[in-house]
Amino acid sequence: MAARMDLDGRPIKPMTICMIGAGGFIGSHLCEKLMAETPHKVLALDVYNDKIKRLLEPDSLPWAGRIEFHRINIKHDSRLEGLVKMADLTINLAAICTPADYNTRPLDTIYSNFIDALPVVKYCSENSKRLIRFSTCEVYGKTIGSFLPKDSPLRKDPAYYVLKEDTSPCIFGSIEKQRWPYACAKQLIERLIYAEGAESGLDFTIVRPFNWIGPRMDFIPGIDGPSEGVPRVLACFSNNLLRREPLKLVDGGQSQRTFVYIKDAIEAVLLMIENPDRANGHIFNVGNPNNEVTVRQLAEMMTQVYTKVSGEPMLQSPSIDVSSKEFYGEGYDDSDKRIPDMTIINKQLGWNPKTSLWDLLESTLTYQYRTYAEAIKKSMAKPTAS
Numbered sequence: 001m002a003a004r005m006d007l008d009g010r011p012i013k014p015m016t017i018c019m020i021g022a023g024g025f026i027g028s029h030l031c032e033k034l035m036a037e038t039p040h041k042v043l044a045l046d047v048y049n050d051k052i053k054r055l056l057e058p059d060s061l062p063w064a065g066r067i068e069f070h071r072i073n074i075k076h077d078s079r080l081e082g083l084v085k086m087a088d089l090t091i092n093l094a095a096i097c098t099p100a101d102y103n104t105r106p107l108d109t110i111y112s113n114f115i116d117a118l119p120v121v122k123y124c125s126e127n128s129k130r131l132i133r134f135s136t137c138e139v140y141g142k143t144i145g146s147f148l149p150k151d152s153p154l155r156k157d158p159a160y161y162v163l164k165e166d167t168s169p170c171i172f173g174s175i176e177k178q179r180w181p182y183a184c185a186k187q188l189i190e191r192l193i194y195a196e197g198a199e200s201g202l203d204f205t206i207v208r209p210f211n212w213i214g215p216r217m218d219f220i221p222g223i224d225g226p227s228e229g230v231p232r233v234l235a236c237f238s239n240n241l242l243r244r245e246p247l248k249l250v251d252g253g254q255s256q257r258t259f260v261y262i263k264d265a266i267e268a269v270l271l272m273i274e275n276p277d278r279a280n281g282h283i284f285n286v287g288n289p290n291n292e293v294t295v296r297q298l299a300e301m302m303t304q305v306y307t308k309v310s311g312e313p314m315l316q317s318p319s320i321d322v323s324s325k326e327f328y329g330e331g332y333d334d335s336d337k338r339i340p341d342m343t344i345i346n347k348q349l350g351w352n353p354k355t356s357l358w359d360l361l362e363s364t365l366t367y368q369y370r371t372y373a374e375a376i377k378k379s380m381a382k383p384t385a386s
């Protein structure tokens, strides 16, 4: 492998990365990228490894010896400190991060996103190790514009909705709205890490992903996850399409999101990993401001793309409206609109997303169809117990 250069033209030294949550959606793509394109070594920590199994076996793989899986629950495992010490850099991805869990398991959500993340910060700080912490765009909560009267012309002014790392406030709902423990826990750990940087000199980078989507995201209920489980929207809609059910639009599907292709986003993370001088001390939005849709538009586009990749005809009524109470239960609330400001990541790392929403849905739904269509047909053909 030719020597890799950083953005300032210096050769990049091979490093050891302790990746916590490496078996998840983002972790699996990051491991794949690091194995295929870099000389770095990964200590992959997770409770599951299904999504990275093909990187771990067999021993003849070109990167064998550079990735090591450790089945560890970071809540209670004394091996964690030793693994952080062995690495040059720790990346913490571990979290409960599906909205259906926030209002139904708020305690687990707070523990997972704050309490369980504390020792990782402590070990990095005490041992002078660099930390890349995965936070979320949800720390912004709702936009300022959402509080303006519906007909206010200011709602069209980007100053009232574009989300900037260094100036936008974090606006959450009331305590009864249990959508927000996740965002609040993520915000507090960001503040703690920032304070460790200021007071103890911790080298940190905070990543705020804006709806990264692609293959291997979450699970398909009843196939590789619980039948009653509610994953994030990409997997919910994929499941509906695969089962030929209408897509469920929560509260009319009026909320807006910007979606970025996982492979574009991983490029940004690799730049952070390999350019510490440009990434340390920064908080980065990572998203695609050009891919904004309402959830209703997302449903329409996914239906069209799925029809193309599967060759199956569209349903007569491709979507239905459901209330958030019915879908998520009591206490659900929502972010209205999420457009990332890209100034900081552009200036520091020169990164820009490339893939359009149509193209990323086409490759993702092709993957979903190839991976799950047969298994779903078989499971639906089985007689159900009466």
Ligand SMILES: NC(=O)c1ccc[n+]([C@@H]2O[C@H](COP(=O)([O-])OP(=O)(O)OC[C@H]3O[C@@H](n4cnc5c(N)ncnc54)[C@H](O)[C@@H]3O)[C@@H](O)[C@H]2O)c1
Pocket (backbone or CB within 6 Å): 020, 021, 022, 023, 024, 025, 026, 027, 045, 046, 047, 048, 072, 073, 074, 075, 092, 093, 094, 095, 096, 097, 112, 116, 134, 135, 136, 137, 138, 208, 209, 210, 211, 212, 213, 218
């Ligand atoms: N995907 C996105 O668009 C998105 C958006 C915003 C924030 N994030 C953040 O990025 C990170 C990764 O997200 P993802 O989409 O890959 O989610 P994911 O659920 O696929 O991955 C999280 C992984 O962490 C592991 N994990 C959880 N608790 C653990 C513990 N106690 N010990 C060991 N492993 C544990 C899980 O088993 C899972 O494999 C999370 O912190 C999430 O909050 C993701």
Ligand SMILES: O=c1ccn([C@@H]2O[C@H](COP(=O)(O)OP(=O)(O)O[C@H]3OC[C@@H](O)[C@H](O)[C@H]3O)[C@@H](O)[C@H]2O)c(=O)[nH]1
Pocket (backbone or CB within 6 Å): 097, 098, 099, 135, 136, 137, 138, 209, 211, 231, 232, 233, 234, 236, 237, 248, 249, 250, 251, 253, 255, 257, 295, 334, 335
């Ligand atoms: O079947 C569904 C699922 C979801 N939705 C809606 O689709 C939108 C997106 O829902 P997702 O489940 O993907 O999650 P959200 O974008 O709300 O939050 C996510 O944002 C960033 C991360 O930190 C987390 O991964 C998660 O909290 C929401 O408005 C939700 O109500 C539907 O209308 N129908």
